[in-house]
Amino acid sequence: LVSQGLLEIFTIVEHINIGTGIICNMILLYLVRRFSRASMGTYKYLLIIFASYDFFLTAVHGTINHQVVIVNITTFAANLTSFYCASFTVPFTLMIIHFLYRYWAIKCPDRIILFSDKRFMCLLASFSLSGFVTWYCLCIFGLTGAVDEVSTIAAREEYYRRYKRNVTDSYLIAEHWKDGKFNFRPALVLFCFDSIIFSCITLASTLCILTLHHIAKADAISAYSKYLHQKLLKTLIAQTVLPVVLVYIPYFCILSLPFLSIPDYGLTAACTAFNSSFPAVDAIIVVVLMKDYRVGLVSMFLGRRKATPTVSIGAIPT
Structure with a gap:
């Protein structure tokens, strides 16, 4: 069992993460709009979209204040x-x-240039929306949580024991074993969840490897252009590791461990602390790894802006 003191620590961490996430992403949005060099092109708008969504995620986390518990190896x-x-x-x-x-x-x-085309941007937006809708529908139609169900009552009691709050509904329950019998539906939902997680990681990894390969093989661009491509890619890789470590791995564990009858060893208590830290750490990573924003942030506190030269890299977009 997770101690009450540890639960209180995780709760404090969540509150700190929420405040930090809001502040850091507001600062990042300002830095991107103020200090992005012209050579970044439309890429800066992708950074703006991501920072804006991180801000939104932080607000959602603070509003919903969700928690995860496990009772009898059932999530x-x-x-x-x-x-x-x-x-x-x-x-x-x-x-x-x-x-x-x-x-x-x-x-x-x-x-x-397609990233400036409205139809292509709508296609990309539908790609993100499809993942959201799929996960949402799996939760709505694949999981249970009726107020009067035995499993919901057990979850309510465990939740009250941990957090001293009496929440009667809004439970999503994956009951893998019911009355001693295997329950197929939550297992199918689990398979879909894990498939989405591994598909996203595989696709991102493939594009990353291909990009690294073509940067190494590029002969028609200057040394500075190659350096800039590598710098931006390293920042993106760091940004990608964050949701894997802070979101997808905890999600995978809390969803899969109960199915395998493996104790969570406190991960359910720490899960929301991990999730809530992602938006703040993501913004910090971008500022630390991208010199223009790092210098811009320093200039904000020193009251002056250090000149950042704009280097032309010809027809190669960044």
């Missing part, structure tokens, strides 16, 4: 609404779009 999610679950699929689909941009920037630079 119960208190206040973990379908909307909240689905909202964390969007950052990774946005990462895939970022990788596509970076891949085209080095392999097919003539296609970058």
